[in-house]
């Protein structure tokens with residue numbers, strides 16, 4: 001695989017994400033038996049992509065569900081080999097954003113590697129970690145490339161704040177269907193006004209047998225004048 005090249009911003013890191021979706025746009029079904037959505041080839045693709053990042057960022061729900069796998073995966077040979085090839089230090093920082101750093105989250109982050117994730121909580125008097133606070137934290141660490149793992153709730157906030165730069169979307173050749181509150185799409189919790197819909201430019205398309213990975217870069221979206 002050819003290394004990914006990312007643009008740089010003068011004042012903040014470049015933020016990118018990757019998602020796997022069914023043909024009908026579902027990135028998770030909240031029932032047993034539907035995960036994983038993608039194939040081993042997709043796993044290799046997104047593991048390589050994540051290996052480019054100085055830090056990985058999850059919001060609470062994604063961490064509660066997947067932190068164990070994420071921590072395991074970044075210690076595995078595949079990821080470690082990619083990091084070495086890319087000339088990166090062995091491990092990225094793993095940052096979890098939450099307003100509720102409770103026992104459930106701490107249990108999800110426990111691991112046998114002695115690996116210590118960072119939990120980022122809101123400033124006093126605020127209910128959320130603002131995108132600005134996240135960026136200030138990432139800047140304080142000097143990070144250039146940051147992988148936003150998700151989930152959809154966090155992606156929505158970063159798109160709204162115009163700081164998510166790039167999306168790698170794998171389409172899995174399957175259709176889940178939907179019932180109320182049983183599935184999620186890649187962005188949840190916000191419906192963008194028609195004149196503020198984030199727009200993207202197709203950068204590349206990669207075929208992985210029956211899956212396809214679309215690499216999209218955001219293009220400037222006009223802000224509604226208030």
Ligand SMILES: NC(=O)c1ccc[n+]([C@@H]2O[C@H](COP(=O)([O-])OP(=O)(O)OC[C@H]3O[C@@H](n4cnc5c(N)ncnc54)[C@H](OP(=O)(O)O)[C@@H]3O)[C@@H](O)[C@H]2O)c1
Nearest residue numbers: 019020027059060061062098099100128129150151153154
């Ligand atoms: N298919 C894929 O590629 C893919 C990729 C990523 C995730 N997912 C799936 O997405 C699902 C989770 O998505 P989700 O939208 O429910 O949740 P999420 O975005 O992972 O987490 C949302 C929660 O995180 C906390 N949070 C988010 N933003 C925050 C902020 N700015 N400040 C403080 N806390 C904040 C809030 O909980 P508190 O206030 O309680 O802390 C919020 O309810 C998981 O099932 C995961 O498997 C799928």
